[in-house]
Amino acid sequence: MIKKCLFPAAGYGTRFLPATKATPKEMLPVLTKPLIQYGVEEAIEAGIDTMAIITGRGKRAIEDHFDISYELEHQIKGTTKESLLTEIRKVITKCTFSYTRQVEMKGLGHAILTGETLIGDQPFAVILADDLCDNQESSDGVLAQMIKLYEKYKCSIVAIEEVPMEETHKYGVIAGKEIEPGIFMINDMVEKPTSEDAPSNLAIIGRYILTPDIFDIIRKTKPGKGGEIQITDALMTQAKNGMVLAYKFQGKRFDCGSVDGFVEATNYFYKESKK
Ligand code: UTP
Numbered sequence: 001m002i003k004k005c006l007f008p009a010a011g012y013g014t015r016f017l018p019a020t021k022a023t024p025k026e027m028l029p030v031l032t033k034p035l036i037q038y039g040v041e042e043a044i045e046a047g048i049d050t051m052a053i054i055t056g057r058g059k060r061a062i063e064d065h066f067d068i069s070y071e072l073e074h075q076i077k078g079t080t081k082e083s084l085l086t087e088i089r090k091v092i093t094k095c096t097f098s099y100t101r102q103v104e105m106k107g108l109g110h111a112i113l114t115g116e117t118l119i120g121d122q123p124f125a126v127i128l129a130d131d132l133c134d135n136q137e138s139s140d141g142v143l144a145q146m147i148k149l150y151e152k153y154k155c156s157i158v159a160i161e162e163v164p165m166e167e168t169h170k171y172g173v174i175a176g177k178e179i180e181p182g183i184f185m186i187n188d189m190v191e192k193p194t195s196e197d198a199p200s201n202l203a204i205i206g207r208y209i210l211t212p213d214i215f216d217i218i219r220k221t222k223p224g225k226g227g228e229i230q231i232t233d234a235l236m237t238q239a240k241n242g243m244v245l246a247y248k249f250q251g252k253r254f255d256c257g258s259v260d261g262f263v264e265a266t267n268y269f270y271k272e273s274k275k
Contacts, residue, residue, distance in 0.1 A: 002147050002209065003050055005043040005125040006118070007036060008111035010056035010102035013130075015258055024059045025257065026129045030265050031273060032084070035256055036062060039129035040091055046143040048125060049095040052118035054102050054111045066097045107228025112210070113218040121212045123150065128206025130257035132265050134272075138250035142207050145249055149183065150209045153245055156238055159207035160184070160246045161253060165195040170255075171203035172232035174246045182248035186239045191225040191232045202246060204232065205253050214238060 013025030020028075026036035040051055055062060065088070076082050102114045112126060125143055133142045140148070146157050160174060172191050176184035188199045208231070217234045224230040238244050254268065255261030 001047070002123055002125055002150065003048060004119055004122065005040075005046075005048045005051055005127055005143070006112060006115045007039060007051065007053045007127055007129055008102075008108055008115070009036065009059060009062060009129060010054050010105055010111050010114075012105065013257070016262075022058060024055075024062055026059075027061050027065065028256070028262070030132060030256065030262070030269050033087075034065060035132060036129040037065070037088065037091065038132055039127040040066075040095070041087075042133060042141045042143050043125060043127060044091065044094055045141045046125070046147050048143075051095055051097045052115050052124075053097060053099050054114050055099050056102050056105065063097075063099060066092055068092065107223070107226070107230055109218045109221060109229035109231040109234050112231055113215055113229070116215045119212065119215075123154075123209060123211050126206075126208040126210060130255070131206030132254045132256045133205075133207070133249070133251055134254075134268070135251040140250075142249045142251055142253075145251075146207060146209050146247055149245065149247055153243070154211075155243045155245060156211050156214065156235060157209040157245045157247050158186075158204045158235065159249045160202045160204055161248065162201050163203040165198065165201050168193050168195055168198035168201060168203065171205075172230075173198045173200060174202050174204060175199035176202075176246055179245075184246040184248075186235070186244045186246050189232050189236045189239065191230045202248075204246070205249075207249070211238075217241075 009026045013020035027034045098118050102111050135141045169192050174186050175188040176186040179185050217237050221234045224233045254265035
């Protein structure tokens with residue numbers, strides 16, 4: 001069973017400057033809820049109760065968010081506004097949160113390795129909170145769908161979606177053999193390829209299930225694209241040693257790390273809230 005979810009949240013969020021100068025990107029709200037709370041709720045829905053968050057300098061607001069604010073609670077107790085804190089209170093009581101800092105931002109692979117002390121020797125989930133997912137017509141959230149698949153195959157799994165070829169340079173891109181509809185056994189993976197170099201248009205999004213041998217693999221992985229330790233390079237090694245799956249999830253994803261995706265998500269969730 002997968003009981004822990006890692007949230008790498010140490011990045012600088014430069015695409016959202018100046019908003020992210022003193023506020024973590026993960027705390028930017030879509031409507032009234034910060035991105036990271038959507039992620040935590042998706043993990044809870046998938047049966048996870050232990051959240052491990054990789055933070056960095058200037059990310060204190062994340063810890064404060066998942067804590068009780070006694071002054072505030074006291075102030076609004078008995079007023080109509082009290083209900084606005086119901087959801088976050090539920091989140092706080094349902095799970096535990098632990099934090100560790102990534103001292104140098106050496107890439108997503110490095111951030112995941114930093115989480116080893118919080119995860120230990122067990123398979124775990126990873127959510128990049130700036131990829132906001134909504135399950136739409138599917139009854140399960142994206143992570144819950146992936147955990148079901150993990151129970152069958154017991155290997156690392158990445159979530160993928162088709163993107164226009166001209167956008168492959170923004171993602172890790174996979175190629176593989178389709179072993180079931182929408183499920184690929186990965187045989188190639190390239191980080192942020194140009195459309196000419198991309199092995200397909202199947203892009204990795206911010207949801208992963210990882211087996212714990214990934215930590216040793218990351219430790220041995222040399223810096224790749226952009227001088228960063230890339231999780232895609234480590235996953236490619238894992239795929240060569242055994243098997244890594246890519247899963248075309250059901251639902252919708254918004255790249256809230258970009259202004260366009262963030263606005264799209266805001267409009268979408270606003271419309272949903274009015275239904
Ligand atoms: P991004 O590529 O979106 O980078 O990282 P970023 O710094 O957050 O944003 P931009 O590109 O400067 O606007 C993908 C995810 O990996 C985490 C980020 O927090 C984000 O969730 N990350 C990235 C780390 O935790 N540490 C790193 O060293 C790099």
